[in-house]
Amino acid sequence: MEKRNAKKFAYLGAGAGLGLFTLFGLLYGFLLAGVMGLQLTGMIFGPGEFGILARIIVSLGILFGVLLAALACVTGTATLGYLVGLVIDAIKETRTGSLKIHNAAANK
Template identity: 50%
Template sequence: MKTKETLKKGLYAGAGAGLVLFALIGLLPGSFIGGVVGLNIAGGIFGTPLEAALLPRMIVGISMVLGIMVAGLVFVVGGSLIGWLAGYVIDAIRHGKAETTDLAAQHK
């Protein structure tokens, strides 16, 4: 495994796939989950029937953004890890075949 080009290609492909999956699947649920967490935090601080004040809205908005960021992080890092592992396996298989052919050539 002298060159690790397959690892890099797998990493980039996995990151791209994770980004696409995040855009299709993870954006809306991340926002919803972050919003619910923000509502629970703001409800715990200011009381359950929340008023239309600025601070509870800011808490909910910031938690929605954090929910989106965490969902994006999970999808992109997960996709990158899966792509890197696939590249590693492909590289190991190629390197194993090269060793097998080198050993066969030495024994002749």
């Protein structure tokens, strides 16, 4: 069983995931991870502390949030596209397989 459509649809899904990430994931990744980083620095250093270490923690939190949002968007849609391609490949194989069996029976 060839998986041509599965591969094509996986790439299509990954591209759609990148589009969804730029529209939705990037903003929410920055926002939620930035707030979490600020809360973490507030718990560690106390409120109102804006030293270099606090800024590094907030920056790493934002970076982690954006990368996690990108991973979720791209991986999820690529997996969904791959599964759709597998279903299409299975349907095509079933149709061509049943036609070959039908033709073989007609030739007897």
